[in-house]
Amino acid sequence: MTDKLLEIDHLTVRFKGARTIHAINDLSLSLGEGETLALLGESGSGKSVTLKALLRLLPPKRTEIEGDIRVGGTDILRLSGRSLQRYRGGDVSMVFQEPALALDPVYTVGAQIAETVMRHKGVSRSEAMEVALDMLKRVKIPSPERRLQNYPHELSGGMRQRVMIALALACRPRLLLADEPTTALDATVQIQILLLLRELQKEFGMGVIFVTHDIGVAVEISERIAVMYAGQIVEEGTTREIIKDPRHPYTRGLLAANLHDVARGERLAAIPGAPPALETRPASCSFAPRCALAGPDCRAGLPPVVTPAPRRRVACLRADEAVPAE
Known part of the structure; x- marks a missing residue:
């Protein structure tokens, strides 16, 4: 295995307010230098909350965090002040789902990238603008010299996302977090952005965590997949292991509902029911109410974590009953 870039141990995140939301429950995860991991799951499964916890972007007054997060050996939950500022955008950067909201509308593209470079x-400023121009070229924006002077609203959705990627990579982070960066784009542009991210990951040698609800996107971009459900990782393995030999019933449900493999006129498979409310910490398998294989033992306590292979794990009592995908 490559050296560990990221180690998350027993991460728990709760949001306090009129009611308590148990968003992340006892999550452990690691990422090696230069690896690409997809966090896969439905909306509300905790994928984006995990990324925000990694960047310390969760509202401190309403959030309770337990566990340990280390990037390059540094305990990021203890960072504050200048150390936290250097960490964000320097060691770790993020590409957001909607760049129109993430980019500042009153500054030009070049000014925003240059400001980040100067700070870190x-x-x-002239050197920082040279870096900004170089990054726009690397993300393959047409007429990059002219685009430096554009404001975000003057660019198309695909071009704004390329700017967001250029901004995130301008300081050469060791870890890139990508939160559904292609969801708002049409299919053709989506493929272009995925290919660009894969190319830049290889060029820069950075680790990448890619959040998606689309298993086709996860397969395209990642070496490993961690499947999340109700704030927990229910299955993890290499992309090939997850696709060819899914062990958790939820993973198999996601694969069966994949639009990419459905013929015209064929009825899509669906997972019955809905994800659970997160107002209480789970005391048993969260997927049991939706699972055709669930028995009384599944509702009696938390499922054990089975490890059928190195870096392969499944949180399910019925892991050995799963049928491999065709």
Whole structure:
């Protein structure tokens, strides 16, 4: 295995307010240097909350966090002040789902990238603008010199996402977090952005965590997949293991509902029911109410974590009853 870039141990995140939301429950995960991992699951499964916890972007007054998060050996939950500022955008950067909301509408594209470079690298404005131009070229934006002077609203959705990627990578982070960066794009542009991210990941050698609800996207971009459900990782393995030999009933349900493999006129498979409310911490398998294989033992306590292979794990009593995908 490659050296560990990221180690998350027993992460728990609760949101306090009129009611308590148990968003993440005892999540453990690791990522090696230069690896690409997809966090796969339905909306509300905790994928985006996990990324925000990694960047310390959760509202501190309403959030309770337990566990340990280390990036390059540094305990990021203890960072504050300048150390936290250097960490965000320097060691770890994020590409958001909607760049129109993430980019500042009152500054040009070039000014925003240059400001980030000056803050983290301590270079002059002219040097920072050279970096900004170089990054726009690397993300393959047409007429990059002219685009430096554009405002975000003057660009198409696909071009704004390329700017977001350029901004995130301008300081050469060791870890890139991508939160559904292609969801708002049409199919053709989506493929272009995925290919670009894969190319830049290889060029820069950074680790990547890619959040998606689309298993086709996860297969295209990642070496490993971690499947999330109700704030927990229910299955993890290499992309090939997850696709060829899914062990958790939820993973198999996601594969069966995949639009990419359905013939015209064929009825889509669906997972019955809905994800659970997260107002109480789970005391048994969260997927049991939707699972055709569930028995009384599944509702009696939390499922054991089975490890059929190195870095392969499944949180399910029925892991050995899963039928491999055709």
